[in-house]
Amino acid sequence: MTKAELVDRMSRDAKVTKRAAEAALDSALKAVKDTLKKGKKVTLVGFGTFATGRRKARTGRNPQTGRAIKIPAARVVRFRPGASLKKAVR
Numbered sequence: 001m002t003k004a005e006l007v008d009r010m011s012r013d014a015k016v017t018k019r020a021a022e023a024a025l026d027s028a029l030k031a032v033k034d035t036l037k038k039g040k041k042v043t044l045v046g047f048g049t050f051a052t053g054r055r056k057a058r059t060g061r062n063p064q065t066g067r068a069i070k071i072p073a074a075r076v077v078r079f080r081p082g083a084s085l086k087k088a089v090r
Contacts, residue, residue: 054075057071
């Protein structure tokens with residue numbers, strides 16, 4: 001599903017204009033991004049939890065040359081699905 005398809009669905013379900021649905025979606029996504037940027041987690045009960053984690057530095061390989069390269073440590077986004085999302089997908 002693309003963002004445009006999601007906006008269409010939100011617009012129909014909430015009986016609002018596409019512009020209003022897109023503004024609501026953009027606002028929600030910005031709030032999630034800003035919260036994760038601060039190192040906090042976002043929990044949507046029944047859907048799941050977004051959080052940040054640390055990935056350690058490691059050694060990788062360049063697939064073209066086979067040479068070893070150093071991959072630096074990084075902060076990454078993690079998602080843990082909630083119980084009702086797991087159940088719906090099964």
